[in-house]
Amino acid sequence: DQQVKQNSPSLSVQEGRISILNCDYTNSMFDYFLWYKKYPAEGPTFLISISSIKDKNEDGRFTVFLNKSAKHLSLHIVPSQPGDSAVYFCAAAPNSGGYQKVTFGTGTKLQVIP
């Protein structure tokens, strides 16, 4: 049972435009959400997170939006750059219990076309 779903395996966006990566979750106990970026043959790097007490968190070109009632979050990248081309993983966890409780989505491969 996939508790964190990224239904789009891939996404292509023109350089300079907005990239929107979506993530849905089913477990209502999740209240902390993370996005990781991963280049081929490398480990994921943490990008941005959001707690369920917020509906938006922004860090430079990256913004994460959380809609708790819809159990949906999205990552917006504006403007998109070729170096953003990578696989993006959404992850979710309950607020207590530690990192071992983090559940990862299957990833969305973003290609930013110059």
Add this chain to the structure above:
Amino acid sequence: DGGITQSPKYLFRKEGQNVTLSCEQNLNHDAMYWYRQDPGQGLRLIYYSQIVNDFQKGDIAEGYSVSREKKESFPLTVTSAQKNPTAFYLCASNVRGVTEAFFGQGTRLTVV
């Protein structure tokens, strides 16, 4: 220059052989984790350790073993009992209780 180091980056082994993947961190993190990534799947937790000399099974521990004799080191042994060992293995660490984790660069294990 703090970080988490996995070695080797690529590893080839014959079927039926045990193999040990190395993971070392100099971030002074208490907790360490091993994940497996397969194509089209999210990261799945194999084992984790929150303190030296203690570790717990994750979601897919069968066919794997670990040790945590030092805070800095958390090696993973892929045993011959693991039915599908070919995968990309990732080690991570964090400060216990904090949700973000730092990942190593991964080891791609191919069993032939």
